[in-house]
Amino acid sequence: NRQWVLVSRPVGAPALSNFNFLESEKPTPKQGELLLRTVYLSLDPYMRGRMSDAKSYAEPVAINEVMVGGTVCRVEVSHHPDYEVGEWVVAYSGWQDYSISDGSGLLKLRKAPMKPSYALGVMGMPGLTAYMGLQDIGQPKAGETVVVAAATGAVGSLVGQIAKLKGCKVVGIAGGEEKCHSAVEDLGFDTCIDHKAPDFAEQLAKACDKGIDVYFENVGGKVFDAVLPLLNPSARVPLCGLISQYNATELPKGPDRIPMLMGTLLVKRIKMQGFIVFDDYGHRYNEFSQDMMQWLQDGKIIYREDLVKGLENAVESFIGLLEGKNFGKLVIQVGPD
Ligand code: NDP
Structure with missing residues (x-):
């Protein structure tokens, strides 16, 4: 299980030296838990705030902890009655290959979604x-x-x-x-x-x-x-x-x-x-998703993704996001889809 952990807080622009790329055993889920395989990781500007301990609306990532982030994952092992192996979910499992979940906070995607990564962008x-x-x-x-x-x-x-x-x-x-x-x-x-x-x-x-x-x-x-x-x-x-x-x-x-x-x-x-x-608007997600899905289907909204392959490229890509190097929604492909 490869993970990006924050080892020091950036002063100014983040640098590679603020992070460590660790490798450890794949975690094992217990009864009532799931093993999630990260397929897509969303990189977003708010993550710069999480790297800092300045007062904000959300807690910072602790030193030596895995960087947080929205993900689209597949269930690889399920010991949970509500989830089947192979199902797609939206999670908040961060910059890593695998994570354990008890199902809380997960959002199920429809079976075989056309573009699972859209859940991190235009539909998310x-x-x-x-x-x-x-x-x-x-x-x-x-x-x-x-x-x-x-x-x-x-x-x-x-x-x-x-x-x-x-x-x-x-x-x-x-x-x-x-x-x-x-x-x-x-x-x-x-x-x-x-x-x-x-x-x-x-x-x-x-x-x-x-x-x-x-x-x-x-x-x-x-x-x-x-x-x-x-x-x-x-x-x-x-x-x-x-x-x-x-x-x-x-x-x-x-x-x-x-x-x-x-x-x-x-x-x-x-x-x-x-x-x-x-x-402010989490409770109005359905209203949004109905309209946006329709607009996408009707070709009224064009959506461009900047898909970067490989978890190892996450830090460099994130640094680029703050320099305008991305062109469209920045997503890291972490695992095979
Ligand atoms: P983008 O996909 O737009 O990527 C960031 C872009 O910001 C860069 O590509 C670059 O575009 C531009 N940029 C970076 N640095 C500068 C700069 N110094 N001056 C001008 N432009 C710069 O990111 P998002 O769409 O995900 O996010 C856009 C904004 O929305 C961010 O500020 C983010 O924090 C905010 N946001 C807020 C939320 C909220 O709840 N309030 C939720 C989600 C996002 P270019 O090359 O064109 O300059």
Whole structure:
């Protein structure tokens, strides 16, 4: 059983030296337990938070413990009446080949699902995040302008496509020409601006000639700086993530612009609301999954996965996620499907 354990807490960007790749015997399930074989492991930005012991909404991973993470697994051995060998389940078993479960917290997938790994992306946590954050907090209306960054990523790609289905004008923001091209050509966004371009803020202002009604915040930093002056009166800002800050060790230097932010929120009556997907919207999973399944079947939503083979590549791939190296939902193929 191969496992990635956290051996030290990263300061700044995570490094390979913060982890150990251990190998041990396959665990043996007792009566009432299951042996799960990890087939797919989801890598997500929130994991950077779990590597840190700064106060957060969830406990950090303890030193020398296996890194946490959502997985799609097959039941390899079952001593549990509710599970058969070979069944597919969604688990939270982390960065390892095998795990033991007593069945609690597992979600059964239908028999022989077409794309089991989709349960970690478009049909899972990132999908629910996009669907609920955009619709419940963003409240997009036809004809409005919706802006989303990390536009080709797991969440952003779905936010933009749902906003298009609602009749909005969608402006994506992504890193590099290839991603921007794909946001328009493959995902159907109206336009997509490269945040690495020197005149990024000017380009964004030009693309949003009627201002911004909904800004779905995934990244923060200089992207938010460019968005703020463009927000319309009564704009909504679902505050989903701030990935540009996840490796930061201190607050950015420079003048304190909180007064400007507060003034803008007040005068323009802007609503900005943070959310933590499962805490706030876990109970609405069925509503989301019905709509999303239908959209996928009808070809209305395009989903791109960045599938990396081999558990041994998990750390390197995760480091890449925080540098924009992934193109689509990052998933590690751990075992054979
Ligand atoms: P993505 O698949 O979008 O991958 C991350 C992307 O973020 C990168 O590919 C890169 O895209 C972009 N990025 C990384 N660093 C920077 C930077 N410094 N500046 C600008 N962009 C950067 O990840 P997810 O879709 O899984 O997550 C997107 C956001 O949603 C994250 O902030 C995450 O924490 C948040 N989230 C929040 C949840 C909640 O409950 N609140 C639940 C799920 C996700 P590019 O190359 O285009 O810049």
